[in-house]
Amino acid sequence: ERGKDGNVSIIYWQAPSILNPFLSGGTKDVESSSLIIEPLARYDENGGMVPFLATEIPTVANGGVSEDLTTITWKIAPGIKWSDGSAFTAHDVKFTADYCMHPEGGCAQLTKFEGVTSVEVIDDLTVKVTFDKPTPFPYGPFVGGESPIIQKAQFENCMGAKAPECTEQNFGPIGTGPFVVTEFKPNDVITMKANENYRDPNKPAFATLTFKGGGDATAAGRAVMETGEFDYAWNLQLAPEVIQQMQAGGKGTPIAGFGPLVERIMLNQTNPSPDLPEGERSTAKHPHPFLKDPAVYKAMSMAIDRPLLVEIGYGQAGQVTCNWVPAPAAVNSDTFKCDTQDIEGAKKLLDDAGIVDTDGDGIREKDGVPLKVVYQTSTNAVRQDFQALIKEWWAEIGIESELRNINASVFFGGDPGSPDTFQKFYADVEMYANTFNGTDPQSYLANLLCDKAPKPESQWQGENISRWCSEEYDALHAELTKTADAAERAAIARKLNDMAIEGGAMIPLVHRGRLSAHSNTLGGVVLNVWDSELWNAADWYRKTGS
Amino acid sequence: MLDQPIAQIKKLRVEFQTKDGPVVGVEDVSFEVRPGETVCIVGESGSGKSVSSLSLMRLVEFGGGEIAGGQLLFDRRNGGELDLAKANQDLMRDIRGNEIGMIFQEPMTALNPVFTVGRQLTEGLRVHRGLSQSAAEKRALELLREVRIPEPERRLKQYPHELSGGMRQRVVIAMAMACRPRLLIADEPTTALDVTIQAEILALMDRLKRETGTAVMFITHDMAVVAQMADRVVVMFRGNKVEEGTVEEIFENPRHEYTKALLAAVPKLGEMRGKVAPEPMKLMGVADQKIEPILGTDKPLLRVKGLTTRFPVKGGFFRRTIANVHAVEDVSFTLNKGQTLSLVGESGCGKSSAGRSILRLVEPMAGEINLDGVDVVKLDQSGLRKARLDMQMIFQDPFASLNPQMQLLEQVAEPMRNYGVASGSELVDRVASLFDRVQLPRSFMRRYPHEMSGGQRQRIAIARALALNPKLIVADEAVSALDVSVQAQVLNLMMELQADLGLSYLFISHDMAVVERVSHHVGVMYLGRIVELGPRARVFENPQHPYTQALMKAVPIADPRMRKSEKDLNFKPIPSPIHPIGYQPEPSRYDEVEPGHYVLTTDSGY
Amino acid sequence: MTELSQPQPTKPPRSQWLDVWEQFRQHKGAMMGATLFILIVATVYLGPYLWDIDPTKTAIRERNQGPSWAHPFGTDQLGRDLLARMMAGGATSVSVGITAMLLSLFLGSFVGVLAGFFRKLDGPLMRLTDLFLALPLLPLLLVMMLLFREPLNAAFGLERGIFILIVSAIGITSWMPTARIVRGDVLALKEREFVLAARSIGTTNTRLITRHILPNVLSPIMVSATLGIATAIITESALSFLGLGFPPDFPTWGRLLQDGTDYLQQFPERVIWPGLAISLTVLSVNYLGDGLRDALDPRIRGR
Amino acid sequence: MLTFTIRRLVLAIPTLLFISLVIFLLLELAPGDPMAQVPLTVPPEVKEKMREALGLGQPMHIRFWKWIVQFFWIEPQVLIDHMFGTTFSAGDLRVISWQTRSPVMDIVVQRIPQTLWVVGTAYVVAIIIALPIGIYSAYRQYSWFDQLGTFVSMVGFSVPPFFSGVLVIVIFSVQLGWFPSIYDTTLVVNSWDSFVQQLKQMVMPVMVLALQITAQLSRFMRASMLDNLNQDYVRTARAKGLSEYVVVMVHVLRNSMIPVVTVIALGIPSIFGGAIITEQVFKVNGIGQLLIGALQANDLPMVQTLTFIFAVLIVLFNLIADVLYGILDPRIRYD
Ligand SMILES: Nc1ncnc2c1ncn2[C@@H]1O[C@H](COP(=O)(O)OP(=O)(O)OP(=O)(O)O)[C@@H](O)[C@H]1O
Ligand SMILES: Nc1ncnc2c1ncn2[C@@H]1O[C@H](COP(=O)(O)OP(=O)(O)OP(=O)(O)O)[C@@H](O)[C@H]1O
Numbered sequence A: 001e002r003g004k005d006g007n008v009s010i011i012y013w014q015a016p017s018i019l020n021p022f023l024s025g026g027t028k029d030v031e032s033s034s035l036i037i038e039p040l041a042r043y044d045e046n047g048g049m050v051p052f053l054a055t056e057i058p059t060v061a062n063g064g065v066s067e068d069l070t071t072i073t074w075k076i077a078p079g080i081k082w083s084d085g086s087a088f089t090a091h092d093v094k095f096t097a098d099y100c101m102h103p104e105g106g107c108a109q110l111t112k113f114e115g116v117t118s119v120e121v122i123d124d125l126t127v128k129v130t131f132d133k134p135t136p137f138p139y140g141p142f143v144g145g146e147s148p149i150i151q152k153a154q155f156e157n158c159m160g161a162k163a164p165e166c167t168e169q170n171f172g173p174i175g176t177g178p179f180v181v182t183e184f185k186p187n188d189v190i191t192m193k194a195n196e197n198y199r200d201p202n203k204p205a206f207a208t209l210t211f212k213g214g215g216d217a218t219a220a221g222r223a224v225m226e227t228g229e230f231d232y233a234w235n236l237q238l239a240p241e242v243i244q245q246m247q248a249g250g251k252g253t254p255i256a257g258f259g260p261l262v263e264r265i266m267l268n269q270t271n272p273s274p275d276l277p278e279g280e281r282s283t284a285k286h287p288h289p290f291l292k293d294p295a296v297y298k299a300m301s302m303a304i305d306r307p308l309l310v311e312i313g314y315g316q317a318g319q320v321t322c323n324w325v326p327a328p329a330a331v332n333s334d335t336f337k338c339d340t341q342d343i344e345g346a347k348k349l350l351d352d353a354g355i356v357d358t359d360g361d362g363i364r365e366k367d368g369v370p371l372k373v374v375y376q377t378s379t380n381a382v383r384q385d386f387q388a389l390i391k392e393w394w395a396e397i398g399i400e401s402e403l404r405n406i407n408a409s410v411f412f413g414g415d416p417g418s419p420d421t422f423q424k425f426y427a428d429v430e431m432y433a434n435t436f437n438g439t440d441p442q443s444y445l446a447n448l449l450c451d452k453a454p455k456p457e458s459q460w461q462g463e464n465i466s467r468w469c470s471e472e473y474d475a476l477h478a479e480l481t482k483t484a485d486a487a488e489r490a491a492i493a494r495k496l497n498d499m500a501i502e503g504g505a506m507i508p509l510v511h512r513g514r515l516s517a518h519s520n521t522l523g524g525v526v527l528n529v530w531d532s533e534l535w536n537a538a539d540w541y542r543k544t545g546s
Numbered sequence B: 001m002l003d004q005p006i007a008q009i010k011k012l013r014v015e016f017q018t019k020d021g022p023v024v025g026v027e028d029v030s031f032e033v034r035p036g037e038t039v040c041i042v043g044e045s046g047s048g049k050s051v052s053s054l055s056l057m058r059l060v061e062f063g064g065g066e067i068a069g070g071q072l073l074f075d076r077r078n079g080g081e082l083d084l085a086k087a088n089q090d091l092m093r094d095i096r097g098n099e100i101g102m103i104f105q106e107p108m109t110a111l112n113p114v115f116t117v118g119r120q121l122t123e124g125l126r127v128h129r130g131l132s133q134s135a136a137e138k139r140a141l142e143l144l145r146e147v148r149i150p151e152p153e154r155r156l157k158q159y160p161h162e163l164s165g166g167m168r169q170r171v172v173i174a175m176a177m178a179c180r181p182r183l184l185i186a187d188e189p190t191t192a193l194d195v196t197i198q199a200e201i202l203a204l205m206d207r208l209k210r211e212t213g214t215a216v217m218f219i220t221h222d223m224a225v226v227a228q229m230a231d232r233v234v235v236m237f238r239g240n241k242v243e244e245g246t247v248e249e250i251f252e253n254p255r256h257e258y259t260k261a262l263l264a265a266v267p268k269l270g271e272m273r274g275k276v277a278p279e280p281m282k283l284m285g286v287a288d289q290k291i292e293p294i295l296g297t298d299k300p301l302l303r304v305k306g307l308t309t310r311f312p313v314k315g316g317f318f319r320r321t322i323a324n325v326h327a328v329e330d331v332s333f334t335l336n337k338g339q340t341l342s343l344v345g346e347s348g349c350g351k352s353s354a355g356r357s358i359l360r361l362v363e364p365m366a367g368e369i370n371l372d373g374v375d376v377v378k379l380d381q382s383g384l385r386k387a388r389l390d391m392q393m394i395f396q397d398p399f400a401s402l403n404p405q406m407q408l409l410e411q412v413a414e415p416m417r418n419y420g421v422a423s424g425s426e427l428v429d430r431v432a433s434l435f436d437r438v439q440l441p442r443s444f445m446r447r448y449p450h451e452m453s454g455g456q457r458q459r460i461a462i463a464r465a466l467a468l469n470p471k472l473i474v475a476d477e478a479v480s481a482l483d484v485s486v487q488a489q490v491l492n493l494m495m496e497l498q499a500d501l502g503l504s505y506l507f508i509s510h511d512m513a514v515v516e517r518v519s520h521h522v523g524v525m526y527l528g529r530i531v532e533l534g535p536r537a538r539v540f541e542n543p544q545h546p547y548t549q550a551l552m553k554a555v556p557i558a559d560p561r562m563r564k565s566e567k568d569l570n571f572k573p574i575p576s577p578i579h580p581i582g583y584q585p586e587p588s589r590y591d592e593v594e595p596g597h598y599v600l601t602t603d604s605g606y
Numbered sequence C: 001m002t003e004l005s006q007p008q009p010t011k012p013p014r015s016q017w018l019d020v021w022e023q024f025r026q027h028k029g030a031m032m033g034a035t036l037f038i039l040i041v042a043t044v045y046l047g048p049y050l051w052d053i054d055p056t057k058t059a060i061r062e063r064n065q066g067p068s069w070a071h072p073f074g075t076d077q078l079g080r081d082l083l084a085r086m087m088a089g090g091a092t093s094v095s096v097g098i099t100a101m102l103l104s105l106f107l108g109s110f111v112g113v114l115a116g117f118f119r120k121l122d123g124p125l126m127r128l129t130d131l132f133l134a135l136p137l138l139p140l141l142l143v144m145m146l147l148f149r150e151p152l153n154a155a156f157g158l159e160r161g162i163f164i165l166i167v168s169a170i171g172i173t174s175w176m177p178t179a180r181i182v183r184g185d186v187l188a189l190k191e192r193e194f195v196l197a198a199r200s201i202g203t204t205n206t207r208l209i210t211r212h213i214l215p216n217v218l219s220p221i222m223v224s225a226t227l228g229i230a231t232a233i234i235t236e237s238a239l240s241f242l243g244l245g246f247p248p249d250f251p252t253w254g255r256l257l258q259d260g261t262d263y264l265q266q267f268p269e270r271v272i273w274p275g276l277a278i279s280l281t282v283l284s285v286n287y288l289g290d291g292l293r294d295a296l297d298p299r300i301r302g303r
Numbered sequence D: 001m002l003t004f005t006i007r008r009l010v011l012a013i014p015t016l017l018f019i020s021l022v023i024f025l026l027l028e029l030a031p032g033d034p035m036a037q038v039p040l041t042v043p044p045e046v047k048e049k050m051r052e053a054l055g056l057g058q059p060m061h062i063r064f065w066k067w068i069v070q071f072f073w074i075e076p077q078v079l080i081d082h083m084f085g086t087t088f089s090a091g092d093l094r095v096i097s098w099q100t101r102s103p104v105m106d107i108v109v110q111r112i113p114q115t116l117w118v119v120g121t122a123y124v125v126a127i128i129i130a131l132p133i134g135i136y137s138a139y140r141q142y143s144w145f146d147q148l149g150t151f152v153s154m155v156g157f158s159v160p161p162f163f164s165g166v167l168v169i170v171i172f173s174v175q176l177g178w179f180p181s182i183y184d185t186t187l188v189v190n191s192w193d194s195f196v197q198q199l200k201q202m203v204m205p206v207m208v209l210a211l212q213i214t215a216q217l218s219r220f221m222r223a224s225m226l227d228n229l230n231q232d233y234v235r236t237a238r239a240k241g242l243s244e245y246v247v248v249m250v251h252v253l254r255n256s257m258i259p260v261v262t263v264i265a266l267g268i269p270s271i272f273g274g275a276i277i278t279e280q281v282f283k284v285n286g287i288g289q290l291l292i293g294a295l296q297a298n299d300l301p302m303v304q305t306l307t308f309i310f311a312v313l314i315v316l317f318n319l320i321a322d323v324l325y326g327i328l329d330p331r332i333r334y335d
């Protein structure tokens, strides 16, 4: 029965700053707004698609997707109402696309609409999306937490350059989701109440919801598992011991789920030496003196004790991986084995390749260049522990590393003026994690295409961080974009993954899961890493008798 | 009742802990004070006068001293006798300010710099007398009038640093007398005051004593004042009482060596009558002292013309300038090489300000200052610094003018260091000889100012000014704080230096006898102007201006049988030097009554 | 009168500094502070020679251990020996703390004295202070790192370069309160008569400042010094936290404290050691400062 | 002094403009990008578009000028509109935060209450505690009270809030369960119960903050009292028979206030500026948290505005301190 369970409180250690996910790509904003506005379909906890506002998932089989893979037609479930009581129609869907695709709007979810040429309203409950070319995976627009539908009536006057002026709308979108905003304090707290017009009259079970933001993961975990002040805490990136200790508090339970997030070490294929003139550092002009040597990067990978890293860094929220794309399961390649450390093997590999220590300082040289690497990452306790361990392991095989940690907002900020961004990569190796949205890896795999390498001409923008380049890879990826069959796609994806790893673009370390925690009295929580974590908040309820 | 002493000091011994181990400030002192009686304590500087009186107030403890022995019996208002040496501080608080009032020696530092005079005056009244704010203020006003501070209403709202030395001293006096204490301890209360005001203050204390039976313990080095005031006299020397007796006995029949020396060193007004030039004093016990007049030269060294200095008076919440103190107003004089010009005059008439203006320590508003061909007013900072090599100043308040954080050695050596005159061991030697000259033991070289008595500090200031052998020394009350014997020595020293090196002095003093002894020329100041200026003999023997005449009349005589009575003094209200912002005073015009003897003809305010 | 005024026994004048030292030696707190301080410094600099475990050496099997003979302070989450880390961290923290404090003290007193003393400079210097107070710290540090890290590294080597950078970063961003406090005192002091007197004997401004003004504003400076050292040590840890400090394999007390905070409940000793070390250092410097101040103040001296 | 004050106020305008320019340039120069917090899954082209939408494509001087106009011309109008219901500012673009796409000043206004509650209370508490401690420590130098005070304040000062905050949370929230570990900014105080709740959630942050401030203030107070306790005028005051209380609390205190006034005046702007770490630890989400969040997100308009408000307060309170100097010590002259 709606509203019987009182208040539920959620804590995110990053505070939402806006409730319009189109204006901010931040996870916190996307997830908090997912309580209010919904897409036509979502991914479930297994990565499968479930209709939300649509009646079914359009496929070629049911005729929703055209044979030539250029259009997709969504049927909207009848009777859905906006929280203000008005009817939800195809016009709203079309409007959403127009809103995001407006050239001056700076829409953060533009990639979702990539290749879309038009969105047509067929009738009030039918909408058709047309792509510019055959699109084997047409579920970009209107699917998943990043692509919800906003109300036309509310946002009509907020298109393009006007978008930021619509504070009221951005802070309190009218939606179809289980909750509506009562008060939004940006970067602090959101209070919500149950949506009276929610399509299921018995949901949500909670009458109100508090969404607190800010602080740090430790505090959030403590508030759920130790003091019981909150019901749900998001993304607790904490040392396993700390989680354990908190769990002993007895008030809450951690839950983990695995998406495609991989913590990896990127290997710079170009020379980052500070001796090079500015503008030529870390560019294709100067290949790296030793990191391109398979013996070197393979040895580096072999020297790493991945199970140990998992144990000390992530516990139940991590798994050993040798792959760049470890999920969904279908695309996870099993070509490589890397779950045992092999220092001796690594040494032998290097010795055999003739990379030996010639001057007795304990550091090997390749062609007279000592194997000294600058190893950078963002500032984060676990990453610093990893750095310390890996530095030691590499030292054992004769590779010296200089550690550097950089403030995350600089490291991940793309400021071309800063020497410390991960794109600029003024270091030999760098460690961070990356992932992709949804279940289709095609665009993620595109990250290693030759022309995506950051370079001065492109203001150092580009996803090919290692500047890795292989014609073979580019060709195979082009094939992927034309393949529709799911199994075939998966096979190609696995092959691409293997090429990248074999070719030394990166050293994958840990397949990271999402670890969140909910209070023991909160029922119905299903952790979903493919969509917003709060995707099924409508189903949450208060457990009785505990 | 008269036989019952108010205070009895018995075998008092006070020690100070210094780094050289305990120093004895007072060794063995016993005397008593009876109601309605004035006991004068005289003695060498540093002999323990201040320390004894502080002990009676039980204030030595706060200064690092310790009453190591003896009794301090005090007869309380309601009869009971009490040993103050053993009283607890709560009880003392009741007594201090209420039953025993104390006037401190150094007025600048004795006043809290951040409170107005009125505030500090009323405090005691409100505590002991329970007066309301307005009643206390009324009483404070009355007190300021009694001590004859001009414009008392305005002074109540001023801060200590805005008052002249004499005014501050009078504020301290008013403060001590506020509650009509039964015992008044006055530690050199009139040292900073000119003779007319000194006479008035003395008269005031005398009246107080007669009317209320207040006992007065009067510490001074001025034998004339002793003669004027004392019923009995206690002579101290090096922490011991060496002689005690009635005034007449002491003056007429001194027994102890020191007392004799003291009396012999007292300068007397009229001693110089008929002599053309100043000459050193005859000192006791100094054989083959050659006494020759110091003639000096006729070449001018310092020429001052139309010097004017004003200070802004601030008021209101935002402390805006609302009026000006016309401290120095159109002053002109000439000082010759090797000669001394004395400035005398009432306290607050602008003597110090004039002296400071000449060194440009305060910026004069207008005027010309020509020192040996150098126009001081036009000098820039580095030029001024160079010029100061030739002119030095001895400050009126020695404690305030010494850096509390520096050893005396360093303070005296500083001018020489500054100009690179000497260094290393030579420097130390020169400092040592300067210490000898001003009669300070060399062991004092590593002491700090607060460990010295008032007179000792003054001598440091003198030594410092002499260090550079300047051409001109502005001596602002340089010898007022010294006991007569040392004073005589210092005066002789100064004259000796004048004879030997051709020094010139601008000598600021209120002590007419001393002025008569040392000066070639005398300027009499009143309300910022020189009212009479001329050769010493002419001004002293033929005073023309009514103020000069009054001044001469008020000079006390060091003879208990020639006491002045209150009736002899004619007190005139002192006009205010404070004028609203736009006020334009008329220029001074003089009449030359005799060659070189000028008298102000325009209105002086007197 | 010579027979009456025979001079008191003279002692050869000793230097003022000897005197101060005498005094200092008799000050119980000061001696305690000094001993403690020397002890801390000796431990952090000489300790590593006696306790020669590498502070960055991990030993996974021995992680998260409590105190034992092999590891008197226990080990951390990677099995690194905490005693060794404390000593290594101390060497960095103490040197950063002291140098940065001295730098900020110097800058602060310099600006404060100049502003208080020279009326002309007062306005500009105080506006400069306002500016520095108003500047947001983080961007300022980021800019400093951006501009100077590479040149300094190139000129002085990695460690020294970063040390210089951090020390100057802390120094440059923390001198303002000292400057304002000193200026306030100087403004009041300047009007004292002995300053006038000093000027009348031709004391140059430099000497006036160094010999007359500075000794008299010593006590607020001393307080700033003690507080400054704590601030510097903690700021350093904040810098490392932001990734602006020493490389991550460089332990410092601040960082150890910070890392330990997460394990506060399981392994409280991990925060107690660095916390205690910082507090003791600050405390010892405080007592040292108190003693020095008392020793330098002639009014208190001798009591 | 009125002229002094007025002159300083007038002078403050160019000073502040200059400061704002320096801040602006500093922020421009600082590495960082408003897109730092956008996930890596958003491709660079999209980020570039978003940047453009934020106005980042324009040259620096134009952006600075825009900010100046918005802050000094439009925001005051908004304020006037808000107070008198006029519509001067209708349609004008206000200073907009990049993170929230909403007017910066609105968020600032929203944040002020909790910051004032927590940091302000801590400050007041600290002053109330620190001054007596400092005074008494000086008066009884080297007594056990003084030693204890020294010890506690030194330890208090050397323990950073990121540690002491967590410590009190672990003790008082986790172990004892007395106080909430997370500050509820939505709490409306309108009844006794809610007031008690407000008090409860304030106790820990206030405690942690006050400890630091107390340590600092009491040290300065003590040192400067010590300097004055031996002066001659203190003797005079005693000779008047004033009680020790009056001697110390009136005569000595007033003379000792200059450094303390400086420290206090320097601290007051930081009340408005918030206490970054403490706010973080206790999730107070006041101005300090806003600033650090904006810094991390490189939300330049927000950082610029907050820093500038802070600068205004600093300039203002330093002026107040200077005026206070003149009132406290009449010898200090400004002209
Ligand atoms: N705080 C102190 N520490 C050490 N010695 C002191 C201290 N105060 C005074 N003395 C010493 O005690 C002795 C007596 O000093 P006191 O002030 O009583 O002299 P005095 O008789 O008042 O002299 P004067 O007429 O010069 O004021 C002097 O030798 C002085 O140096
Ligand atoms: N800094 C100041 N601010 C305001 N007024 C001042 C200041 N200094 C002196 N005065 C005033 O100037 C006048 C002259 O003072 P000055 O010190 O020159 O007197 P004096 O002749 O030396 O007196 P005394 O013999 O008492 O020392 C007095 O009315 C005094 O109040």
Ligand SMILES: [Mg+2]
Pocket (backbone or CB within 6 Å): B049, B050, B051, B105, B187, B453, B454, B455
């Ligand atoms: Mg004396």
Ligand SMILES: [Mg+2]
Pocket (backbone or CB within 6 Å): B164, B165, B166, B351, B352, B353, B396, B476
């Ligand atoms: Mg004078």
Ligand code: NI
Pocket (backbone or CB within 6 Å): B190, B191, B192, B222, B480, B481, B511
């Ligand atoms: Ni005299």
